[in-house]
Amino acid sequence: MPIYRETVIEVDLDKIAYNMEQIRAMVGKDVKIAAVVKANGYGHGAVGIAPAIMEHGGDLLCVATLTEAIELKEAYPRYPVLIMGLTPTEYFPAVLDYNILQTIDTLAQAKALAALARERGATAGIHIKYDTGFHRIGFPDAPKSYTAIEEISRMEGLKIEGIFSHLVLLDDESNRQQYEAFSRAVRTLKERGVALPCCHLADSIASVDYPRYRMDMIRAGAIIYGLKGFHKGSLDVRQALTFKTKINHITEIKAGEGVSYDFVWRSDRDTRIGTLPFGYADGYPRNLRGKAMVTVRGKQVPVVGVLCMDQCMIDLGDVPKAQIGDEVIIYGDGTGNTLDIQAVSVLAETNKNDIVARLTARPPRIYRKDGKIAEIRTMIGRKSI
Ligand SMILES: *Cc1c(COP(=O)(O)O)cnc(C)c1O
Numbered sequence: 001m002p003i004y005r006e007t008v009i010e011v012d013l014d015k016i017a018y019n020m021e022q023i024r025a026m027v028g029k030d031v032k033i034a035a036v037v038k039a040n041g042y043g044h045g046a047v048g049i050a051p052a053i054m055e056h057g058g059d060l061l062c063v064a065t066l067t068e069a070i071e072l073k074e075a076y077p078r079y080p081v082l083i084m085g086l087t088p089t090e091y092f093p094a095v096l097d098y099n100i101l102q103t104i105d106t107l108a109q110a111k112a113l114a115a116l117a118r119e120r121g122a123t124a125g126i127h128i129k130y131d132t133g134f135h136r137i138g139f140p141d142a143p144k145s146y147t148a149i150e151e152i153s154r155m156e157g158l159k160i161e162g163i164f165s166h167l168v169l170l171d172d173e174s175n176r177q178q179y180e181a182f183s184r185a186v187r188t189l190k191e192r193g194v195a196l197p198c199c200h201l202a203d204s205i206a207s208v209d210y211p212r213y214r215m216d217m218i219r220a221g222a223i224i225y226g227l228k229g230f231h232k233g234s235l236d237v238r239q240a241l242t243f244k245t246k247i248n249h250i251t252e253i254k255a256g257e258g259v260s261y262d263f264v265w266r267s268d269r270d271t272r273i274g275t276l277p278f279g280y281a282d283g284y285p286r287n288l289r290g291k292a293m294v295t296v297r298g299k300q301v302p303v304v305g306v307l308c309m310d311q312c313m314i315d316l317g318d319v320p321k322a323q324i325g326d327e328v329i330i331y332g333d334g335t336g337n338t339l340d341i342q343a344v345s346v347l348a349e350t351n352k353n354d355i356v357a358r359l360t361a362r363p364p365r366i367y368r369k370d371g372k373i374a375e376i377r378t379m380i381g382r383k384s385i
Helices: 013-027 038-042 046-054 066-075 089-097 107-119 143-153 172-191 204-209 341-347 352-357
Strands: 008-012 032-036 060-063 081-083 101-104 124-129 158-164 217-220 241-246 249-253 271-276 293-296 299-304 312-315 327-331 365-369 372-378 381-384
Touching: 008 013, 013 032, 013 046, 013 204, 013 217, 013 365, 038 046, 038 066, 038 352, 046 060, 046 066, 046 365, 046 372, 060 066, 066 081, 066 089, 089 107, 101 107, 107 124, 107 143, 107 158, 124 143, 143 158, 143 172, 158 172, 204 217, 271 299, 341 352
Parallel strands: 008 365, 032 060, 032 217, 060 081, 081 101, 101 124, 124 158
Antiparallel strands: 008 241, 241 327, 249 271, 271 312, 293 299, 293 327, 299 312, 365 372, 372 381
């Protein structure tokens, strides 16, 4: 199958597998690992990476939306999938069709899902979301919520498979307060006879930095992809993604000539301008204008002028041997004078998750295993090799 494009995202499945094994070694065998693959697996391609995750210690796949869950269930009906966000009740039939685990945070949602499940003679698996201070979604931390959750636990057609909360990650003290609030709720509910088989709180950062908050399961996102946001603990994970392209045009310009919209950049010397066939529509941050660097022949060169939607230009003045067809590393792993995702996120004044989650469907995803290409996924098809 042709790739049809020079701008590609390569994903090293061996690194994903390695990262999963490191995470498993860190948490031990008694803590489950929920792998967060929302936003198309943080840009890596959720369907492309799911087997590497599940075959190397993943217990559950977590997504944000129903569409993301259905995409995974269509590809892998047997992998358990949890939607961590809320689904409008009108779409609950699809939740049941695909046997997806749904997050619930009101009595009304629970009643609606239970009624539908009973009609079908089925049982819907749910996780209860409990708000310990983030104030995004979740039952409020109050006695009336205990009563509601207790009622849900007795509903025919539903099975509570877990309960979870999410940390603000402000500081040690606020984390501890949230953990205590969550633990208190879990304890109270269990004392009232509510079965809560899987209590989970920690995301990537919390699961590395605060071992105590791992509880029954961690929800690991960033660390699966080798993105390290933690600062207290340590974990040897490796970036799995490389974003690269090729020079497809070279223009010679004179000192004083400008490049791209509005001539926000003009060259102060005679130079050669290389054109690269990627732009902000591929998910590259447009606000990197004036700051972006890419790597050609082992040398970092500046992206000059305004970034266009589909193309951008680089100054090749310091790489006289550069020619059309040369490989250009946009996001590397930091070796070979490349910028890794951490470095790019600093330049773009955002976080690492944002840099990868914004990668769009347009660049083909090329999956490598044992050093060889194992699968290619493009917007119009896929092929295993
Ligand atoms: C996205 C998300 C995670 C994973 O976050 P990372 O920082 O990437 O580990 C965990 N839990 C919830 C509820 C999320 O939305």
